[in-house]
Each structure stands twice: as structure tokens, then as C-alpha cells.
Amino acid sequence: MSDRPRDAGSGAGGGAPRDSTTSDASNGEHGGAPQDRVSEGTGISAQPTETGNLGPSPGGTDTATGSTVGKGGVGSEPNPPSEERSAGSAGGAGESGGPARPPRNAPPGSGGRRGKDVGPRAGAPTIADVQAPFRRQEDQGPKQKIAEVRKAIRGALSEDRGQTGEHEGVAVIELDHVSLAFDEPILQDVSFAAYEGETIVVVGESGTGKSTALKLILRLLVPDSGQVLIQGQDISHLSFDEALQVRQKMGMVFQGAALFDSMTVFENIAYPLREHTDLNEDEIEARVREKLEFVDLEPDRVMEQLPAELSGGMKKRVGIARGMANNPQIMLYDEPTSGLDPLTTGTITRLIMKLQRELDVTSVVVSHDIRSAFRMATRIALLAEKHIVFFGTPEEMAASENEYIRDFLGGF
Amino acid sequence: MNAAAKGKVLRIQEYFGLAWKALRFIFARPFYATDLVQQMDAIGVQSLGIVLLTGFFTGMVLALQSAVQLQTFGATMYIGRLVAASMIRELGPVLAGLMVAGRVGSGIAAQLGSMKVTEQIDALNTLGTDPIKKLVTPRVLAALVMLPVLTIINNMVGIMGGMIIASLMFGLPGGFYWRTVWEQIAADGFTLTYIPNDFIQGLIKPFVFGGIIAITSCYYGLGTTGGTEGVGLSTTRTVVATSITILIMDYFLTQVLLSVVGS
Numbered sequence: 001m002s003d004r005p006r007d008a009g010s011g012a013g014g015g016a017p018r019d020s021t022t023s024d025a026s027n028g029e030h031g032g033a034p035q036d037r038v039s040e041g042t043g044i045s046a047q048p049t050e051t052g053n054l055g056p057s058p059g060g061t062d063t064a065t066g067s068t069v070g071k072g073g074v075g076s077e078p079n080p081p082s083e084e085r086s087a088g089s090a091g092g093a094g095e096s097g098g099p100a101r102p103p104r105n106a107p108p109g110s111g112g113r114r115g116k117d118v119g120p121r122a123g124a125p126t127i128a129d130v131q132a133p134f135r136r137q138e139d140q141g142p143k144q145k146i147a148e149v150r151k152a153i154r155g156a157l158s159e160d161r162g163q164t165g166e167h168e169g170v171a172v173i174e175l176d177h178v179s180l181a182f183d184e185p186i187l188q189d190v191s192f193a194a195y196e197g198e199t200i201v202v203v204g205e206s207g208t209g210k211s212t213a214l215k216l217i218l219r220l221l222v223p224d225s226g227q228v229l230i231q232g233q234d235i236s237h238l239s240f241d242e243a244l245q246v247r248q249k250m251g252m253v254f255q256g257a258a259l260f261d262s263m264t265v266f267e268n269i270a271y272p273l274r275e276h277t278d279l280n281e282d283e284i285e286a287r288v289r290e291k292l293e294f295v296d297l298e299p300d301r302v303m304e305q306l307p308a309e310l311s312g313g314m315k316k317r318v319g320i321a322r323g324m325a326n327n328p329q330i331m332l333y334d335e336p337t338s339g340l341d342p343l344t345t346g347t348i349t350r351l352i353m354k355l356q357r358e359l360d361v362t363s364v365v366v367s368h369d370i371r372s373a374f375r376m377a378t379r380i381a382l383l384a385e386k387h388i389v390f391f392g393t394p395e396e397m398a399a400s401e402n403e404y405i406r407d408f409l410g411g412f
Numbered sequence: 413m414n415a416a417a418k419g420k421v422l423r424i425q426e427y428f429g430l431a432w433k434a435l436r437f438i439f440a441r442p443f444y445a446t447d448l449v450q451q452m453d454a455i456g457v458q459s460l461g462i463v464l465l466t467g468f469f470t471g472m473v474l475a476l477q478s479a480v481q482l483q484t485f486g487a488t489m490y491i492g493r494l495v496a497a498s499m500i501r502e503l504g505p506v507l508a509g510l511m512v513a514g515r516v517g518s519g520i521a522a523q524l525g526s527m528k529v530t531e532q533i534d535a536l537n538t539l540g541t542d543p544i545k546k547l548v549t550p551r552v553l554a555a556l557v558m559l560p561v562l563t564i565i566n567n568m569v570g571i572m573g574g575m576i577i578a579s580l581m582f583g584l585p586g587g588f589y590w591r592t593v594w595e596q597i598a599a600d601g602f603t604l605t606y607i608p609n610d611f612i613q614g615l616i617k618p619f620v621f622g623g624i625i626a627i628t629s630c631y632y633g634l635g636t637t638g639g640t641e642g643v644g645l646s647t648t649r650t651v652v653a654t655s656i657t658i659l660i661m662d663y664f665l666t667q668v669l670l671s672v673v674g675s
Contacts, residue, residue: 215534218534218538220538241542244541244542247537247539247540248540250538251538252534252535254531254534255531256531258530258531258534258535259532259535260532261532272539272540275539275541276540322539
């Protein structure tokens, strides 16, 4: 592990995933053409190499390229998705939290799901642009036509989101070839990095170690090998007290909110302020009110309630308010939308995006909810069989022809 | 060494590690005074009823059984001495310890266990608070302070119960009963430089038992896994482990104290 170059995340290869993902091999050596290379004028991206997105195979090989992922694999014949599915996936991605994303309640035609936000927006390619490659190659087979359309959509979305995937400076959060085992391996050679203002969503099947990755970032767990770096500082070897200091930079929202039962909502949110700041009670109350209003709760109504008196969605919102009470630079979310109805799920997702947009915090979200993941993610990490098998933008994921990824997306 | 043995050694190490940290944090900032007061109330004040009841009836039954036996030798005047010695040296600390272990120990294990399975312990960690300092130390300190207090109350109530039986059923005057009690516990006086053996034994034991109850219940509570079923398991284990440990430690403490301070 230690013989691997640590700066896998530095530099390059457009299309973020490759620069900070899994192994050296994915860092360009085998990756083929750089990803998300944007064609001049048209905004249509070149075909990204799927191999660059893929980490080690579940079987344990370290070479990212050419390795198969799950049942499918790059080398295997992809399931040709229907045109509608492809467009729909990409459209869903387009709705995610990029700067140019239209508001959720925008009128039809101005953006939204099912690829509508590839529409005629200022500076964005038109439907005609998107369809151009398809028309030019009418004589090609249907598979090739579909591939061309997907390339076009991907390029349009990348333009629309204004994300080049290139990052400068030190990653805010970085897992560098991290492995962890208890009785059996949990994570093996996992690497990814989140840069300032990014929202990384970690998805994967149950039991693949997603929450464990969060606990490593929080240093609630220490990796067996590899490094966990927060703002460039390796936290794996910190003492307990030093780790407590580092954790103050982070806000964590737990799956079940993890509000303190014996405390009121006010006391829960005030807790980190009382512990770690010199604010007086008036200032603390003002801050608590501010945070409650941020998460769309009425302070006067909920402040004196106990967690047991709140609904699931309200608990999650109070959990977010508590997590952000200290104005952390990093927010971590463990299944923030699990167990919630679709409307509340949308509310929580919007809150996470609002937090990123307005406060520019760096976030890592562990989620099963692929729809929310596509909405809020800057990049998505897919964990399977203890490895990161994909790390890239939602568009790249939607465009992936890898069978496992397509199965995972389940037609989304 | 096989895995099971290693696991046991590891658990013992964890137990004493927890005890050491909890005791060390008594003298380290920040001090959670509010939590300490709350725990003193939960462990001490709220256990008062059960301790009073236990002590009173234990004293009465002790006087009754003793008097029946002493009557055979015409020695009922020694009821006070016997009840006092039994209550202060053994029954007071042990019964108070067992009662608190059952009531408070199980409560602590259940509370911390619930906090563990609902990720509240992890939440404390992520909010930059050491859970041992916040949760364990106040409970240990409260138990160390309150169990001796409860034991003293238990002893007093027990001796009073003995007096009621001695006076009402065996015709022993109250004043005489109290004089024999005093002779037993402070025959050679009571000064700052001389503390009678009964007091030493009677107060060291509950201090130790208090520590055992708090640390064992916190240990099982914080080690809870497996959801609500795990919480139930931790609670049961806590009560069993603390009760057995109290009884075993009582014997060894008595041996040590008798050899150190004499009978």
C-alpha cells in the first residue's frame, strides 16, 4: 500500500474520477483518452473512457483498467439501454446540484427531469446540437447511434454544470488506499477525494462499507493501512484528544438523526456551541434559531420539544441543524433520506444542496437513494465488494455502459 | 493463546482501561457538574426508597432471628450489638450495593446501550466530546459518593428496625439497645485519629461497590451491539455481573480489612 504514489488525486485527467480514484493504473496509464474532453464550439464531449472510472475489480485486481466490475465489465458487451432510458438517466443527472441547475419548481420546459434541462438555455446546447451526431450517422447501427446520443447528452450536461472535474490544491477529504478489516475485510484499497465545495455521494449495496468510510473520515475507526487525510492532515495516527479537535471541523448527520433523547431540540443544537465556543446564552439562542430557520423549522414551535415528539423528517432536519451549528467546513451525512417519504426525501435533499450552495461546505453523503444522489452529487463513488468500482460525475455514471453500474442504477 | 482467551484478556483490559479513564477524568476539565448532580439524584436520591425499605426490614428480621437464638442463652441484651455489627460491616453495604446494582446499574446499562445503538455515542464523539468524560465519569463519581451515603442510611434504618423488634417483642428498653449499639461501633471512642473498625469496613466497602456498579454498567452499556435485543442483554449481564462481583469482592475485602485493621 505504501509503495503507491500518494498523489493519485493531483492532476489531472479531466473528468475528476480518474485523478483521485482508486489506483495508479486508473491515473492515466491505461485510461486511454482523457475524460470529458470538450469539443470546441459544440459543447459535445468526447467519449470518456469507462475504464478510467473503474477501480479494482471485486476480485481484487489492482489494475483499474480493463477490470470487470461485478457481473458486467468494461470488456463485456454492454446492455444497450433504450434511448429513453439513456436520456432519462442523463436528465436526472442534469437536475443535480450544479450551478446552472434549474429550480425544482421551474415550469415545464425550463429544465427538470428526463433530460429536459438539456433544453435551449443560454449558452447551453440545443436539442438540435444534441441530436446532430445522431443525424450525421444515420447509416450506422442502432447501438452506435445510441452511443452517439449518449455522448452528446453527456457533453451537454458537463457543459451545463460547468464542471471540468479539475481540482487544484489539497483535497479537503481524502481516503488514500485505505483498507480496513474486522473479522473479515470491510474496505480494500479504497481511495477517493473531495475538494472544497464538492458533494461526494457514496452509493452501493447494503453492507459494502459505505458507513464505515464515514466513520474513517470521522476517525471513529482507524484504517489498517492507507491514510485518511483531512485538509492534508493524516488523521489516522492522531491521539484521541487530537481527533476530537479535528472532528470539530465536521458536522455529521446520522441515519436516525442520533439526537440526544434527554435533551430538547434547543439543547441538542446548542450542545456543540456550549461545548466548544464562548458564546453566551443569548448568542447561542440566536444561532440555534438561525439554524432551525435554515432547515425550515419554526424555532418557537420546536425548540422546547423532545426528539421523541418529532416526526422522522423533523428529526433529520434537527440533525442537520445540529451538525451545522458550529459552522463546520465539512458535512457528513449517513443515509440522510432513508425511511422518509418521497416529499420529505426531496426536502432533505434540497437542504443538503442548499447547505452546499450557500455555505460552500464540502460534503460526503452516504446514500441508497440514487435519485437524490444524482440531484446533489458533484461526484459519485460506487462501492462494491469492498472496493470503489466507480468514481465520477453523475453524468458519467448515467452514461456508463458497465453492466454492474447499469444494474445498480436499475433503469434510473 | 487461543482467540477466546485473547478476547477475554482484551475485555479485561478494556474494563480496566475504562475504569482508569473514568477516574482520571474526575480531575480533568471540562467538569460536567450538571450531569454529576443529575446522576447523584438518579443514583442516590431516587434509590432512597428502596434502600430504606430494604434496610428497615433487614434490621427487623436480623433482630428477630438473633433474639430467638440469643434467648436460648439468656443473652437478648446483645441484640443491639449483633444487629449493629451485622448491618454496618456486612448487610448494609452488600444490600445497598445489590439494590443499587439492580436499580441503577441496569438503568445505566440500558441508557448507555440505547445511546450506543441509536448512534448517540458516535454523535457525542463527532461533536467533539469524549463520551467517557461526559457519560461515564459523572456516573462513577456519583456512585462513589452516593453509595456510602445510602449505606449509612441503610445501616441507621436497619438498626432502628432492630430496635423496634427488640423493644416490642423482647422487651429490651430503647436506651439500653442504643447503648449496646454504640458500644459495638465506638467502644474505644471516635476521633479524627481513631476510626473504629466497623466504620472503616462499613465505609470502604460501599465505596468499592459503588465503583464496581458504575464502571461495570457503563462498560456493558457502551459495549452494546445488536439493537434493542442487545440493550436487554447488556442490562441482564450488568445486573448479574455487578451482583456477583459485589458478593465476591465483599469476601475478599473483608479478608483484607480484617488482616489490615483487625477485627
